[in-house]
Amino acid sequence: MNIRRLGWRNLLSNPLNTTLSLLLMTFGVGVISLLLLLNNQIEQQLKANLKGIDMVVGAKGSPLQLILSSIYHIDNPTGNISYAEANKFSKNSLVDFTIPLSFGDSYNGFRIVGTTPQYPELYEVSLKEGRMWSRSLEVVLGSTVADVHQLKIGDTFYGTHGLVEGGHVHDDYAYEVVGILEPSYSTMDQLILTNSHSVWKVHNHETIDDDHDHANCDHDHDHHDHANCDHDHSEEVELSISEDLSIPDDAMITALLVKFKSPVGFIQLPRKVNETTSLQAAVPALEISRLTSLLGFGVKTINGIAYIIIIVSGLSIFISLYNSLKKRRYELALMRVHGASKWQLVKLVLQEGMTLSLLGAIFGVLISRLTLFFMTFLMEQKYAVSSFQFNLINEELWLFPIALFIGLAASLIPTIQTYNINIPKTLSNA
Amino acid sequence: MLQSESITFAYDKENQFLFPDIKLEKEEDLLILGESGVGKTTLIQILAGLLKPQSGTLKYNGLSYHDLPSKELDQFRGKHIGMVFQRPHFVRNISILDNLLLSLYLSNNEQDKELAIHLLEQIGLADKLNCKPDELSQGEQQRAAIAMAVVKNPDIILADEPTSSLDDTNCDKIITLLKEQASSTNAQLIIITHDSRLKSQFKKSIIL
Numbered sequence: 001m002n003i004r005r006l007g008w009r010n011l012l013s014n015p016l017n018t019t020l021s022l023l024l025m026t027f028g029v030g031v032i033s034l035l036l037l038l039n040n041q042i043e044q045q046l047k048a049n050l051k052g053i054d055m056v057v058g059a060k061g062s063p064l065q066l067i068l069s070s071i072y073h074i075d076n077p078t079g080n081i082s083y084a085e086a087n088k089f090s091k092n093s094l095v096d097f098t099i100p101l102s103f104g105d106s107y108n109g110f111r112i113v114g115t116t117p118q119y120p121e122l123y124e125v126s127l128k129e130g131r132m133w134s135r136s137l138e139v140v141l142g143s144t145v146a147d148v149h150q151l152k153i154g155d156t157f158y159g160t161h162g163l164v165e166g167g168h169v170h171d172d173y174a175y176e177v178v179g180i181l182e183p184s185y186s187t188m189d190q191l192i193l194t195n196s197h198s199v200w201k202v203h204n205h206e207t208i209d210d211d212h213d214h215a216n217c218d219h220d221h222d223h224h225d226h227a228n229c230d231h232d233h234s235e236e237v238e239l240s241i242s243e244d245l246s247i248p249d250d251a252m253i254t255a256l257l258v259k260f261k262s263p264v265g266f267i268q269l270p271r272k273v274n275e276t277t278s279l280q281a282a283v284p285a286l287e288i289s290r291l292t293s294l295l296g297f298g299v300k301t302i303n304g305i306a307y308i309i310i311i312v313s314g315l316s317i318f319i320s321l322y323n324s325l326k327k328r329r330y331e332l333a334l335m336r337v338h339g340a341s342k343w344q345l346v347k348l349v350l351q352e353g354m355t356l357s358l359l360g361a362i363f364g365v366l367i368s369r370l371t372l373f374f375m376t377f378l379m380e381q382k383y384a385v386s387s388f389q390f391n392l393i394n395e396e397l398w399l400f401p402i403a404l405f406i407g408l409a410a411s412l413i414p415t416i417q418t419y420n421i422n423i424p425k426t427l428s429n430a
Numbered sequence: 431m432l433q434s435e436s437i438t439f440a441y442d443k444e445n446q447f448l449f450p451d452i453k454l455e456k457e458e459d460l461l462i463l464g465e466s467g468v469g470k471t472t473l474i475q476i477l478a479g480l481l482k483p484q485s486g487t488l489k490y491n492g493l494s495y496h497d498l499p500s501k502e503l504d505q506f507r508g509k510h511i512g513m514v515f516q517r518p519h520f521v522r523n524i525s526i527l528d529n530l531l532l533s534l535y536l537s538n539n540e541q542d543k544e545l546a547i548h549l550l551e552q553i554g555l556a557d558k559l560n561c562k563p564d565e566l567s568q569g570e571q572q573r574a575a576i577a578m579a580v581v582k583n584p585d586i587i588l589a590d591e592p593t594s595s596l597d598d599t600n601c602d603k604i605i606t607l608l609k610e611q612a613s614s615t616n617a618q619l620i621i622i623t624h625d626s627r628l629k630s631q632f633k634k635s636i637i638l
Contacts (some may be wrong), residue, residue, distance in 0.1 A: 013522075
């Protein structure tokens with residue numbers, strides 16, 4: 001038996017008060033920790049998915065919507081733009097490279113995106129199995145898509161018009177799975193990738209000569225498509241681009257991702273696009289900081305409420321210590337009679353308060369992780385919030401000193417009372 | 431050897447006490463008798479080092495322990511003095527055995543579990559070791575309180591009205607137990623009471 005164990009026993013002997021104080025502290029710290037984690041996670045996720053994309057060109061509308069739809073794939077696109085017009089910027093000397101995106105169809109809620117193999121390359125995602133598409137209607141699945149629908153190489157499916165389930169099914173053209181990507185914990189996991197041709201073909205029979213396209217490989221053994229067939233099972237990145245060469249002038253895309261060669265691009269290009277063309281240019285970095293500052297207000301409010309809960313938990317610790325000390329004054333005097341020093345009793349009281357607050361903080365941080373884990377688990381299929389971290393983030397480290405301070409403040413008055421306890425009087429009044 | 435000379439204490443002008451001198455040789459027990467309001471509790475608290483006398487000297491083995499710094503006085507009290515109160519008191523949240531161990535811990539003694547169990551067995555509480563104090567009967571609590579005071583092997587056992595609320599049978603039992611425990615640990619027993627039944631039991635007594 002010693003002071004530390006006695007402190008524990010005192011806490012355990014008062015389960016209701018102890019639980020209330022613990023719950024309040026756990027809840028307060030948990031909410032703040034969860035907010036910090038979510039904020040951190042969202043910021044990380046938003047940044048991770050940017051992958052160095054400096055500008056997005058799309059149809060006029062909300063710039064934020066353009067960014068959300070074409071980088072994060074969580075909003076509807078602003079509209080279609082002419083590929084030829086958008087592609088003019090590819091030749092600008094300030095542009096490093098561009099990636100066209102065409103989307104509007106989905107399969108059970110997962111977006112079908114027509115693009116170039118440069119798109120998954122930008123996200124540094126490699127194939128887990130199969131190969132890249134080499135011709136139209138061949139698709140490569142993001143890892144989550146493959147997992148959720150249990151799709152394998154060789155499976156076929158029909159796309160649905162629109163980005164939500166239940167639209168018109170394009171049952172003229174079946175997509176064939178030829179490859180599945182490694183999980184990357186980015187938006188790439190949620191996408192069905194194919195070449196731009198497939199999207200055009202499904203939507204507009206006239207844009208592309210259907211028969212010609214099919215003949216490309218299966219039947220027609222002429223000139224440039226020849227190799228396409230023979231090396232069907234290797235990654236034919238170069239050759240699939242050769243198919244892109246046949247993009248007609250009136251082809252439409254949804255957005256064009258642009259990477260600049262130098263920061264000078266930020267100064268010139270977005271303005272140039274917005275002022276001289278009918279297109280819209282949005283800078284993801286700007287839109288994202290606008291978005292996070294919008295979210296910031298809500299976060300601050302909830303944070304404020306959580307701090308109030310922490311203070312209330314301090315009050316609860318204070319009341320439970322104060323009440324239990326009132327009942328135990330005689331015990332403390334008795335301990336002094338048996339030889340305990342003032343400081344030993346101070347230690348006992350302080351320890352009870354600090355244990356409650358620190359335990360509450362630890363539980364809070366654990367609970368926030370547990371909550372986030374389940375949230376991630378539930379949301380994983382919808383949004384790309386998959387990377388999950390258990391370690392403490394820097395901002396959270398503050399929660400422990402704050403909790404300890406609250407515990408200390410709550411124990412202050414009971415501690416002073418304990419220090420100044422009048423033993424003869426307490427013993428006489430017992 | 432415990433020796434006091436002209437100890438006085440005053441709570442206020444009306445409540446002033448001058449206590450008779452005490453001279454207690456080694457292995458001598460003492461009964462201090464007095465009616466209510468003559469400062470019995472005050473005297474026992476002074477003897478226990480809980481209340482500082484306003485004048486006079488009080489020495490144990492030549493040491494004027496009231497002059498020790500607070501922490502050393504706490505340790506002196508823990509080591510040398512075992513107190514038994516009129517009503518038994520414990521730390522409520524821990525078992526009887528743990529109360530004894532706590533008493534050993536606070537007095538800087540080794541927490542000898544065997545010793546504590548043996549003592550509780552001796553006073554007939556073998557089956558109550560792990561009971562909380564509230565689960566014991568009045569009589570059992572009285573005995574356990576004595577065990578808590580003597581377990582640390584004190585030199586002086588101070589008992590404040592240990593028998594006043596007991597009937598004759600239980601009074602005898604408690605006094606016998608106190609005497610037994612005192613003699614088995616070579617402690618001097620000082621009882622302060624208004625209970626004149628005890629007069630016959632002690633060779634040396636003073637009246638306040």
